[in-house]
Amino acid sequence: MAAMTRLQLLQHHRPFQVSKSSVIMAKFAQLPTSSYQNCCGNRFRRISSGRSFCSGSDQIQIQTVESGVLAGSSSSIVGDLLDYLNESWTQFHATAEAKRQLIAAGFHLLNENEEWDLKPGGRYFFTRNMSSLVAFAVGEKCRVGSGFHIIAAHTDSPCLKLKPKSASSKSGFLMVNVQTYGGGLWHTWFDRDLSVAGRVILKGSGGSFLHKLVKVKRPLLRVPTLAIHLDRTVNSDGFKPNLETQLLPFLGRKMEESSQDFKEKNSVKDGHHPLLLQILSKELDCNSDDIVTVELNVCDTQPSCLGGGNNEFIFSGRLDNLASSFCALRALVDSCKLPSDLSNEDAVRMIALFDNEEVGSGSVQGAGAPTMFQAMRRITASLATGYVGEGSVERAIRQSFLVSADMAHGVHPNYPDKHEEHHRPELHKGLVIKHNANQRYATSGVTAFLFKEVGKIHNLPTQEFVVRNDMGCGSTIGPILASGVGIRTVDCGIPQLSMHSVREICGKDDIDTAYKHFKAFYQSFSSVDRKLNVDI
Numbered sequence: 001m002a003a004m005t006r007l008q009l010l011q012h013h014r015p016f017q018v019s020k021s022s023v024i025m026a027k028f029a030q031l032p033t034s035s036y037q038n039c040c041g042n043r044f045r046r047i048s049s050g051r052s053f054c055s056g057s058d059q060i061q062i063q064t065v066e067s068g069v070l071a072g073s074s075s076s077i078v079g080d081l082l083d084y085l086n087e088s089w090t091q092f093h094a095t096a097e098a099k100r101q102l103i104a105a106g107f108h109l110l111n112e113n114e115e116w117d118l119k120p121g122g123r124y125f126f127t128r129n130m131s132s133l134v135a136f137a138v139g140e141k142c143r144v145g146s147g148f149h150i151i152a153a154h155t156d157s158p159c160l161k162l163k164p165k166s167a168s169s170k171s172g173f174l175m176v177n178v179q180t181y182g183g184g185l186w187h188t189w190f191d192r193d194l195s196v197a198g199r200v201i202l203k204g205s206g207g208s209f210l211h212k213l214v215k216v217k218r219p220l221l222r223v224p225t226l227a228i229h230l231d232r233t234v235n236s237d238g239f240k241p242n243l244e245t246q247l248l249p250f251l252g253r254k255m256e257e258s259s260q261d262f263k264e265k266n267s268v269k270d271g272h273h274p275l276l277l278q279i280l281s282k283e284l285d286c287n288s289d290d291i292v293t294v295e296l297n298v299c300d301t302q303p304s305c306l307g308g309g310n311n312e313f314i315f316s317g318r319l320d321n322l323a324s325s326f327c328a329l330r331a332l333v334d335s336c337k338l339p340s341d342l343s344n345e346d347a348v349r350m351i352a353l354f355d356n357e358e359v360g361s362g363s364v365q366g367a368g369a370p371t372m373f374q375a376m377r378r379i380t381a382s383l384a385t386g387y388v389g390e391g392s393v394e395r396a397i398r399q400s401f402l403v404s405a406d407m408a409h410g411v412h413p414n415y416p417d418k419h420e421e422h423h424r425p426e427l428h429k430g431l432v433i434k435h436n437a438n439q440r441y442a443t444s445g446v447t448a449f450l451f452k453e454v455g456k457i458h459n460l461p462t463q464e465f466v467v468r469n470d471m472g473c474g475s476t477i478g479p480i481l482a483s484g485v486g487i488r489t490v491d492c493g494i495p496q497l498s499m500h501s502v503r504e505i506c507g508k509d510d511i512d513t514a515y516k517h518f519k520a521f522y523q524s525f526s527s528v529d530r531k532l533n534v535d536i
């Protein structure tokens with residue numbers, strides 16, 4: 001942790017008042033001053049990179065920071081990742097926070113609806129649906145037909161989402177109707193302190209509407225398990241909840257009194273509990289009647305933190321795939337911090353963060369849409385001055401390379417046989433290169449070699465993964481983009497445990513290794529790529 005931040009933490013270790021609104025406003029240029037709770041209920045004001053850690057008291061937190069055990073030193077990005085995870089409860093917040101950081105780093109916001117006037121040496125980005133984002137830095141030596149060096153990841157994670165009509169009641173409880181999103185380990189959502197976050201459309205002035213993000217930080221919802229006394233065989237037969245009827249969170253107690261006020265609270269407005277709309281309006285500092293529509297995820301309120309005997313792990317929700325998204329974002333920003341960083345670069349350095357990977361990527365904000373390809377084509381066209389020759393976009397694509405970054409399965413100490421005997425990635429041992437002969441991953445022998453060569457030059461370890469032949473294999477956006485765009489691709493990821501649980505685990509060191517490998521990719525890939533020619 002940087003000296004300034006440590007000082008701020010020491011000065012502000014008393015509990016702070018929670019800021020009135022946690023809404024992320026349309027402007028992101030200012031540093032955030034939001035506050036949030038740690039897992040023990042202590043509140044900290046976020047100043048520039050204030051963090052919450054899972055310690056027993058304020059004093060312990062400060063001692064731990066002082067001892068230098070926690071990440072956040074100038075050479076580590078782990079502390080900043082914890083901030084990013086705690087800020088990014090939803091795909092919308094993950095994109096908005098990335099947007100804020102890009103603007104703070106001097107990237108120019110582009111509008112997809114307007115003409116682009118791009119320059120070599122320039123740094124740009126755009127968002128789509130506030131849940132996907134493409135950012136890029138143009139090398140000073142970049143010309144029409146130059147290649148793109150891209151790292152792609154995703155912003156979404158499995159979760160519960162509120163149905164359009166979320167209000168119902170059962171046995172004296174106000175229930176919230178939800179639909180499952182993606183392949184979550186749904187049993188992990190039971191007995192967690194849950195809340196809601198997402199976006200709302202509000203009535204604006206003069207008949208206009210406003211798009212705002214919202215996050216309710218206090219525990220609001222709960223999905224209780226059934227007591228063992230009422231479910232004696234659960235440990236022997238397994239926990240198999242019905243996802244339609246038994247995974248519903250409750251919001252509160254149903255009011256039985258007959259006063260008008262209670263009657264109103266029991267009524268349903270626009271398909272949602274008035275109590276929920278009241279809570280949202282308080283967060284948004286508006287009248288609940290101004291809320292026109294909502295799009296909300298159910299979220300775990302427990303903050304991301306370090307854990308393990310030596311604080312060597314990260315315990316958090318949404319590591320898949322915000323850990324990759326953040327490492328890619330920081331690698332891009334840090335690889336072109338100084339104007340001189342791009343002076344010898346002849347490629348475009350890019351990140352592409354997509355929504356809806358967990359449900360197959362088939363949406364306007366998903367990797368199945370031509371967002372990235374369209375950006376590549378527009379950048380190539382915008383750089384054109386005078387005669388450009390035949391096949392400029394195709395030439396650019398053939399010289400391009402994509403790193404598809406998504407979390408990988410580390411070997412589980414209690415289930416080692418779930419991994420193929422000779423391909424058991426371990427936590428803390430570097431990025432995992434994912435292989436699959438049936439193209440569930442887009443890695444080829446050549447793309448794996450080139451990406452590992454980048455790591456080798458910078459002394460960064462890598463590991464290999466293939467799934468057992470008697471098990472099914474997951475997939476990523478790698479094959480979608482490789483086949484859709486026709487771009488050379490390597491699939492890789494940070495090893496983790498508990499993938500798709502509400503609370504996942506990865507190794508702290510692997511975050512820094514991934515960040516360094518991604519940064520090295522931007523800085524070194526042009527020279528590495530020149531050393532091997534496959535087709536000519």
Ligand SMILES: [Zn+2]
Pocket residue numbers: 154320321357406407
């Ligand atoms: Zn993923």
